[in-house]
Amino acid sequence: MAGLITMDDLSNDEIQSILNDAERLLPVAEGKIYLPLLQGKILGNLFFEPSTRTRMSFETAMKRLGGDVVNLGDVKTSSVVKGETLFDTIQMVDGYTDIIAMRHPRQGAAQYAQDAARVPILNGGDGAGHHPTQTMLDLFTIKQAHGRLDGLKVVLAGDLRYGRTVHSLSHALTRFGCELIFASPKLLRMPAEIVEDLSAHGANVVETEDLLSSLADADVVYMTRIQKERFADEDEYTKVAGAYKLHASNLEGTKEDMIIMHPLPRVDEIHPSVDKTRHARYFEQAFNGVVARMALLCRLLGVTVPEDIPSAGGEF
Amino acid sequence: MSQEHNMRRVTAIRNGTVIDHIPSGQAMRVLEMLNMNKTTSVPVSMVMNVPSKKMGTKDIIKVEDRELTQDELNRLALVAPEAHVAIIRAYSVAEKMTIQIGEEVTNVVRCTFSNCITTNPREPLAHRLRVMGREPLVLRCHYCGRPQDLEKLIGNLL
Numbered sequence: 001m002a003g004l005i006t007m008d009d010l011s012n013d014e015i016q017s018i019l020n021d022a023e024r025l026l027p028v029a030e031g032k033i034y035l036p037l038l039q040g041k042i043l044g045n046l047f048f049e050p051s052t053r054t055r056m057s058f059e060t061a062m063k064r065l066g067g068d069v070v071n072l073g074d075v076k077t078s079s080v081v082k083g084e085t086l087f088d089t090i091q092m093v094d095g096y097t098d099i100i101a102m103r104h105p106r107q108g109a110a111q112y113a114q115d116a117a118r119v120p121i122l123n124g125g126d127g128a129g130h131h132p133t134q135t136m137l138d139l140f141t142i143k144q145a146h147g148r149l150d151g152l153k154v155v156l157a158g159d160l161r162y163g164r165t166v167h168s169l170s171h172a173l174t175r176f177g178c179e180l181i182f183a184s185p186k187l188l189r190m191p192a193e194i195v196e197d198l199s200a201h202g203a204n205v206v207e208t209e210d211l212l213s214s215l216a217d218a219d220v221v222y223m224t225r226i227q228k229e230r231f232a233d234e235d236e237y238t239k240v241a242g243a244y245k246l247h248a249s250n251l252e253g254t255k256e257d258m259i260i261m262h263p264l265p266r267v268d269e270i271h272p273s274v275d276k277t278r279h280a281r282y283f284e285q286a287f288n289g290v291v292a293r294m295a296l297l298c299r300l301l302g303v304t305v306p307e308d309i310p311s312a313g314g315e316f
Numbered sequence: 317m318s319q320e321h322n323m324r325r326v327t328a329i330r331n332g333t334v335i336d337h338i339p340s341g342q343a344m345r346v347l348e349m350l351n352m353n354k355t356t357s358v359p360v361s362m363v364m365n366v367p368s369k370k371m372g373t374k375d376i377i378k379v380e381d382r383e384l385t386q387d388e389l390n391r392l393a394l395v396a397p398e399a400h401v402a403i404i405r406a407y408s409v410a411e412k413m414t415i416q417i418g419e420e421v422t423n424v425v426r427c428t429f430s431n432c433i434t435t436n437p438r439e440p441l442a443h444r445l446r447v448m449g450r451e452p453l454v455l456r457c458h459y460c461g462r463p464q465d466l467e468k469l470i471g472n473l474l
Contacts, residue, residue: 006461085439106433108459115441115459127431129460193463 003100003114003121004296006130007172014299015139015172016149021305022140022288022295028064029291033310036066037303044097046072046089046113047124048080048104053264054124054133057289058101058297065294070096090116099301101133101293102126120300122293128162134263135168137292141285142220145259149176155214157183158224158244158269160190165263166224167194174203181218183211185240188230211244215254221246221279223262223269241268248273261285332358332380332404338396340365343375345395345470349424350388358382371398386413391424393417394466397453420458421445426472427457428464443474 004010010018028035043062047055059069072078072093080089086109093100094117102113107127114121125131143149154173156166160182170180170190180203182190189207198205208214215221226244231237245268246260262270262282274280298305338346343362347353352360359380368374383403392399393415403411426443427434434443434457444458455464 083438085436086433087440104433105431106435106460107429107431108427108433108457108461111459112433112439112441126433127460 003110003117003123003300004132005110005114005121005123007132007135007168007175009132012175015136018136018292018295018299019140019143021298022136022291024305024307024309025291025294025298027309027311029061029287029294031064034066035064035306035309037298037305038062038065038067038301041067041098041301042096043067043069043297044072044093044100044119045069046093046100046102046104048072048075048102048109049125051103051124053286053289054101054103057286058122058124058133058293060290061293061297064290065297067297086112087116094119099297122296122300125164128164128167130168131164132168133293133296134165134289135172136296137285137288138165138169138222138261138263139172140288140292141261141281142259144284144288145281146219146257149173149178151177151179152219153179153181153217154220154222155181155183155211155218156190156222156224157211157214159188159226159230160184160224161188162227162230163224163263166190166222169222170194170198170203171201174198174201179204180206181214182207183209183214183244185209185226185243187240188226209243211246212250215250215258217255218258219255221258221260223260223266225262225265225267225269245269245271246274247271248277251277251279254279327361328407329361329378329380329404330407332378332382333384334402334404335377335379335384335392335396336374336400336402337368337371337398338375338377339371339398340373340375342395343377346375346377346392346399349391349395349470349473350384352379356382384413386416389413389415390417390421393421393453394425394469397450417447417450417453419447421447421455423474425469426474427460427462428468428472429457429460429462432457432460432462434459445469 027033062069090113099120101122101124103124104126107129110123110126160166226241228237258279259281260279343364361378364375365373401413402409422444423442445455446458448454448456
């Protein structure tokens with residue numbers, strides 16, 4: 001296997017198998033046991049635009065497995081500011097590391113880097129393109145809650161136009177036969193080419209502007225942040241963003257086991273009153289970034305995750 | 317009007333290439349795509365909007381003393397996918413070629429999406445568009461995955 005650029009790089013069986021690996025690695029991610037599967041391996045973290053969770057969880061994942069990490073550091077002080085091409089940067093880091101995690105503001109940068117590199121590239125977000133490692137942790141979170149991925153009813157809400165997490169996730173959910181409801185303001189609708197792709201793959205997609213009436217029989221509600229800078233004027237933003245906010249009081253009458261997810265950071269779209277409800281899963285979801293990325297690092301580096309990992313307190 | 321009459325509109329060439337069945341009005345673009353609009357020094361004749369049984373009307377180009385290669389011809393897939401080409405030697409057709417659209421259109425045009433990684437002219441890797449459909453031609457950038465508007469693509473010739 002080369003890198004992970006889009007979810008098309010993984011078959012459904014591979015997704016399930018990586019999620020099973022992740023499940024077994026949970027005690028390692030929690031720091032309860034030390035399992036140096038990646039000792040002697042080096043991850044290159046190339047984040048050309050800001051990232052908190054993705055960058056930190058890659059670093060944590062590598063270190064929990066005994067590996068090491070080198071960072072590009074601040075783009076403003078790296079050779080990128082001197083005008084170095086992505087191609088040249090990749091040639092250099094390719095020589096220093098065994099695997100690269102990358103985020104870049106330009107769409108297609110991850111595929112470009114993979115074509116330029118010998119080591120596997122993990123796409124940590126390319127412009128408004130894809131974010132497949134986020135999708136893997138999202139799928140892990142959904143499977144943890146529902147015990148399965150197939151046939152669920154999933155509401156994706158907020159900024160579906162620029163939100164790369166929802167682009168990758170909707171592709172993956174379609175492949176597992178989920179029913180998708182896209183709830184967004186008109187301006188931030190899912191790009192037409194993605195809806196076309198999903199439909200061509202037999203997706204059952206409904207597009208709506210009404211989030212609240214979509215909640216009743218949902219199994220998963222995936223919220224995203226609506227960014228003020230997408231709107232020409234602030235009044236329009238305030239009006240639109242207001243319709244895509246969840247408060248605990250909105251959750252009455254929803255399914256008992258419905259979960260609310262968010263790639264974070266959130267601003268106002270999920271009121272803190274939701275945090276204490278049984279539905280909130282966004283903080284677990286953020287933690288799952290470590291375990292999902294541990295499983296991906298092992299898979300892409302060709303390291304088998306043992307079937308039998310002792311649970312916390314076991315002999316090791 | 318007969319085929320011979322069309323051909324007689326421009327004189328027969330001794331050696332070179334005849335590109336026939338170009339959609340009406342696209343001849344200038346064909347020359348552009350072959351980089352023959354400015355840099356060529358060989359004689360080029362062109363007729364536009366002549367009657368065609370198959371196409372209604374069509375354009376024809378004759379290039380003297382130069383034989384187009386299959387790679388050059390394949391560049392025309394974007395504007396004249398049905399074009400027929402004859403290589404002429406000593407006033408006779410020596411070879412016939414048609415455009416072959418492969419899996420990819422490589423280094424012909426640049427992706428039209430403004431935020432694609434390939435918009436940086438200093439990035440050295442090939443410009444690659446994947447062929448998703450042939451009739452009509454549907455192309456997507458290999459890197460950013462965006463579908464391409466063919467009209468806009470012509471403006472992005474390399």
